[in-house]
Amino acid sequence: EAGVAQSPRYKIIEKRQSVAFWCNPISGHATLYWYQQILGQGPKLLIQFQNNGVVDDSQLPKDRFSAERLKGVDSTLKIQPAKLEDSAVYLCASSPLGGELFFGEGSRLTVL
Amino acid sequence: DQQVKQNSPSLSVQEGRISILNCDYTNSMFDYFLWYKKYPAEGPTFLISISSIKDKNEDGRFTVFLNKSAKHLSLHIVPSQPGDSAVYFCAASTHSGYALNFGKGTSLLVTP
Numbered sequence: 001e002a003g004v005a006q007s008p009r010y011k012i013i014e015k016r017q018s019v020a021f022w023c024n025p026i027s028g029h030a031t032l033y034w035y036q037q038i039l040g041q042g043p044k045l046l047i048q049f050q051n052n053g054v055v056d057d058s059q060l061p062k063d064r065f066s067a068e069r070l071k072g073v074d075s076t077l078k079i080q081p082a083k084l085e086d087s088a089v090y091l092c093a094s095s096p097l098g099g100e101l102f103f104g105e106g107s108r109l110t111v112l
Numbered sequence: 113d114q115q116v117k118q119n120s121p122s123l124s125v126q127e128g129r130i131s132i133l134n135c136d137y138t139n140s141m142f143d144y145f146l147w148y149k150k151y152p153a154e155g156p157t158f159l160i161s162i163s164s165i166k167d168k169n170e171d172g173r174f175t176v177f178l179n180k181s182a183k184h185l186s187l188h189i190v191p192s193q194p195g196d197s198a199v200y201f202c203a204a205s206t207h208s209g210y211a212l213n214f215g216k217g218t219s220l221l222v223t224p
Contacts, residue, residue: 042201
Protein backbone atom coordinates (compact mmCIF):
# COMPACT_ATOMS: atom_id res chain seq x y z
CA GLU A 1 0.00 0.00 0.00
CA ALA A 2 1.44 3.38 -1.00
CA GLY A 3 2.03 5.82 1.83
CA VAL A 4 1.28 9.53 2.10
CA ALA A 5 3.11 11.37 -0.68
CA GLN A 6 4.35 14.94 -0.28
CA SER A 7 6.21 17.33 -2.54
CA PRO A 8 8.50 19.11 -2.75
CA ARG A 9 10.77 17.57 -0.09
CA TYR A 10 12.80 20.76 0.25
CA LYS A 11 12.13 24.38 -0.63
CA ILE A 12 14.18 27.53 -0.04
CA ILE A 13 12.56 30.91 -0.61
CA GLU A 14 13.09 34.50 0.42
CA LYS A 15 10.75 36.23 2.84
CA ARG A 16 7.64 37.71 1.27
CA GLN A 17 7.70 35.10 -1.51
CA SER A 18 5.02 32.45 -1.83
CA VAL A 19 5.24 28.66 -1.67
CA ALA A 20 2.88 25.73 -2.12
CA PHE A 21 3.06 22.18 -0.81
CA TRP A 22 1.17 19.21 -2.18
CA CYS A 23 -0.07 16.09 -0.42
CA ASN A 24 -1.60 12.88 -1.74
CA PRO A 25 -3.05 10.82 1.13
CA ILE A 26 -3.39 7.07 1.39
CA SER A 27 -6.18 5.87 -0.88
CA GLY A 28 -9.50 5.71 0.91
CA HIS A 29 -8.48 7.82 3.89
CA ALA A 30 -11.23 10.31 4.60
CA THR A 31 -9.31 12.56 6.96
CA LEU A 32 -6.29 14.67 6.00
CA TYR A 33 -4.17 16.86 8.27
CA TRP A 34 -1.46 19.46 7.79
CA TYR A 35 0.98 19.87 10.66
CA GLN A 36 3.83 22.35 11.11
CA GLN A 37 6.93 21.16 12.92
CA ILE A 38 9.42 23.83 13.92
CA LEU A 39 12.91 22.62 14.85
CA GLY A 40 13.00 21.27 18.40
CA GLN A 41 9.23 21.19 18.79
CA GLY A 42 6.48 18.69 18.25
CA PRO A 43 4.15 18.84 15.25
CA LYS A 44 1.41 21.46 15.56
CA LEU A 45 -1.91 21.04 13.77
CA LEU A 46 -2.62 23.66 11.12
CA ILE A 47 -5.77 22.25 9.52
CA GLN A 48 -7.87 19.09 9.45
CA PHE A 49 -10.10 18.03 6.54
CA GLN A 50 -12.81 15.40 6.55
CA ASN A 51 -13.30 14.51 2.88
CA ASN A 52 -13.28 18.01 1.31
CA GLY A 53 -14.70 19.87 4.31
CA VAL A 54 -12.68 21.69 6.98
CA VAL A 55 -13.07 20.22 10.48
CA ASP A 56 -10.56 22.39 12.35
CA ASP A 57 -8.51 25.34 11.11
CA SER A 58 -8.35 27.24 14.38
CA GLN A 59 -4.53 27.31 14.42
CA LEU A 60 -4.05 28.20 10.75
CA PRO A 61 -2.68 31.78 10.34
CA LYS A 62 -5.33 32.69 7.81
CA ASP A 63 -3.77 36.02 6.87
CA ARG A 64 -0.98 34.15 5.08
CA PHE A 65 -1.78 30.42 5.05
CA SER A 66 -4.46 28.73 2.98
CA ALA A 67 -5.28 25.11 2.27
CA GLU A 68 -7.71 23.24 0.12
CA ARG A 69 -8.65 19.66 -0.54
CA LEU A 70 -10.34 19.46 -3.89
CA LYS A 71 -12.57 16.44 -4.49
CA GLY A 72 -11.68 15.08 -1.06
CA VAL A 73 -8.38 13.55 -2.17
CA ASP A 74 -5.21 15.63 -2.79
CA SER A 75 -4.51 18.74 -0.79
CA THR A 76 -2.37 21.84 -1.18
CA LEU A 77 -1.07 24.16 1.52
CA LYS A 78 -0.01 27.64 0.46
CA ILE A 79 1.92 30.34 2.28
CA GLN A 80 1.80 33.88 0.91
CA PRO A 81 3.75 35.93 1.85
CA ALA A 82 6.24 33.82 3.78
CA LYS A 83 7.93 35.06 6.94
CA LEU A 84 11.19 33.93 8.52
CA GLU A 85 9.29 32.16 11.31
CA ASP A 86 7.54 29.93 8.76
CA SER A 87 10.76 27.94 8.38
CA ALA A 88 9.69 24.45 9.42
CA VAL A 89 8.82 20.98 8.19
CA TYR A 90 5.27 20.76 6.90
CA LEU A 91 3.85 17.32 7.54
CA CYS A 92 0.79 15.89 5.85
CA ALA A 93 -1.02 12.99 7.49
CA SER A 94 -4.09 10.96 6.65
CA SER A 95 -6.27 8.54 8.55
CA PRO A 96 -9.28 6.36 7.98
CA LEU A 97 -12.27 7.31 10.10
CA GLY A 98 -11.35 6.72 13.74
CA GLY A 99 -7.90 5.34 13.01
CA GLU A 100 -4.29 6.26 13.64
CA LEU A 101 -2.56 8.97 11.61
CA PHE A 102 -0.12 8.04 8.84
CA PHE A 103 2.43 10.73 8.06
CA GLY A 104 4.29 11.62 4.90
CA GLU A 105 8.01 12.39 4.90
CA GLY A 106 7.36 16.11 5.13
CA SER A 107 8.32 19.21 3.15
CA ARG A 108 11.16 21.22 4.67
CA LEU A 109 10.81 24.97 4.12
CA THR A 110 13.63 27.44 4.67
CA VAL A 111 12.75 31.13 4.49
CA LEU A 112 15.75 33.47 4.09
CA ASP B 113 -0.26 26.40 25.60
CA GLN B 114 1.43 23.01 25.64
CA GLN B 115 -1.17 20.41 26.61
CA VAL B 116 1.19 17.47 26.17
CA LYS B 117 4.58 17.71 27.83
CA GLN B 118 7.70 15.64 27.46
CA ASN B 119 10.11 17.11 29.96
CA SER B 120 13.17 15.07 29.02
CA PRO B 121 14.61 16.26 25.70
CA SER B 122 17.01 13.34 25.55
CA LEU B 123 17.74 9.93 27.03
CA SER B 124 20.70 7.59 26.64
CA VAL B 125 20.41 3.87 27.43
CA GLN B 126 22.66 0.89 26.95
CA GLU B 127 21.63 -1.85 24.56
CA GLY B 128 19.66 -4.58 26.33
CA ARG B 129 18.49 -2.32 29.15
CA ILE B 130 15.05 -0.76 29.61
CA SER B 131 14.20 2.64 28.12
CA ILE B 132 11.47 4.61 29.89
CA LEU B 133 10.06 7.69 28.19
CA ASN B 134 7.65 9.88 30.10
CA CYS B 135 4.81 12.15 29.10
CA ASP B 136 2.41 14.38 31.05
CA TYR B 137 -0.79 16.02 29.86
CA THR B 138 -3.00 18.76 31.20
CA ASN B 139 -6.29 18.33 29.33
CA SER B 140 -8.58 15.96 31.25
CA MET B 141 -10.69 15.54 28.11
CA PHE B 142 -7.94 13.57 26.38
CA ASP B 143 -8.93 9.93 26.18
CA TYR B 144 -6.70 8.48 23.47
CA PHE B 145 -2.93 8.47 23.67
CA LEU B 146 -0.29 7.45 21.17
CA TRP B 147 3.45 7.22 20.78
CA TYR B 148 5.12 8.01 17.49
CA LYS B 149 8.73 7.35 16.52
CA LYS B 150 10.64 9.60 14.13
CA TYR B 151 13.93 9.03 12.33
CA PRO B 152 15.78 12.00 10.74
CA ALA B 153 14.34 13.18 7.41
CA GLU B 154 11.32 10.90 7.78
CA GLY B 155 7.77 11.48 8.95
CA PRO B 156 6.63 10.18 12.35
CA THR B 157 5.48 6.56 12.37
CA PHE B 158 2.90 5.12 14.73
CA LEU B 159 4.27 2.91 17.48
CA ILE B 160 1.61 2.10 20.05
CA SER B 161 -1.58 3.57 21.49
CA ILE B 162 -3.80 3.30 24.55
CA SER B 163 -7.32 4.43 25.28
CA SER B 164 -8.35 5.86 28.61
CA ILE B 165 -10.33 2.76 29.56
CA LYS B 166 -7.07 0.85 29.90
CA ASP B 167 -4.00 1.37 32.04
CA LYS B 168 -1.60 -0.77 30.05
CA ASN B 169 -1.08 -1.86 26.46
CA GLU B 170 1.70 -4.12 25.30
CA ASP B 171 3.06 -4.82 21.82
CA GLY B 172 6.21 -6.90 21.71
CA ARG B 173 9.06 -4.94 23.28
CA PHE B 174 6.90 -1.85 23.71
CA THR B 175 4.52 -1.22 26.61
CA VAL B 176 2.58 1.94 27.33
CA PHE B 177 1.28 2.67 30.82
CA LEU B 178 -1.43 5.23 31.56
CA ASN B 179 -2.08 6.82 34.96
CA LYS B 180 -5.18 8.95 34.47
CA SER B 181 -5.27 10.33 38.00
CA ALA B 182 -1.74 11.67 37.56
CA LYS B 183 -2.32 12.59 33.89
CA HIS B 184 0.84 10.71 33.08
CA LEU B 185 1.85 8.06 30.60
CA SER B 186 5.07 6.28 29.91
CA LEU B 187 6.55 4.14 27.17
CA HIS B 188 8.76 1.23 28.15
CA ILE B 189 11.06 -0.41 25.64
CA VAL B 190 12.68 -3.62 26.77
CA PRO B 191 15.17 -4.76 25.74
CA SER B 192 16.39 -1.60 24.01
CA GLN B 193 18.17 -2.00 20.68
CA PRO B 194 20.41 0.43 18.74
CA GLY B 195 17.71 0.61 16.01
CA ASP B 196 15.39 2.14 18.61
CA SER B 197 17.49 5.31 18.53
CA ALA B 198 15.07 7.99 17.31
CA VAL B 199 12.90 10.84 18.55
CA TYR B 200 9.77 9.66 20.34
CA PHE B 201 6.67 11.85 20.40
CA CYS B 202 3.82 11.46 22.83
CA ALA B 203 0.44 12.52 21.42
CA ALA B 204 -3.11 12.76 22.71
CA SER B 205 -6.59 13.46 21.40
CA THR B 206 -10.09 13.77 22.75
CA HIS B 207 -11.28 10.89 20.56
CA SER B 208 -9.68 8.25 18.39
CA GLY B 209 -9.28 9.70 14.91
CA TYR B 210 -9.39 13.30 16.03
CA ALA B 211 -6.43 15.63 15.55
CA LEU B 212 -3.47 14.88 17.77
CA ASN B 213 -1.73 17.19 20.22
CA PHE B 214 1.97 16.38 20.31
CA GLY B 215 4.68 16.82 22.90
CA LYS B 216 8.09 18.22 21.96
CA GLY B 217 9.66 14.78 21.74
CA THR B 218 12.40 12.87 23.53
CA SER B 219 15.52 11.86 21.63
CA LEU B 220 16.51 8.31 22.60
CA LEU B 221 20.02 7.04 22.00
CA VAL B 222 20.68 3.34 22.53
CA THR B 223 24.38 2.61 22.73
CA PRO B 224 25.94 -0.79 22.02
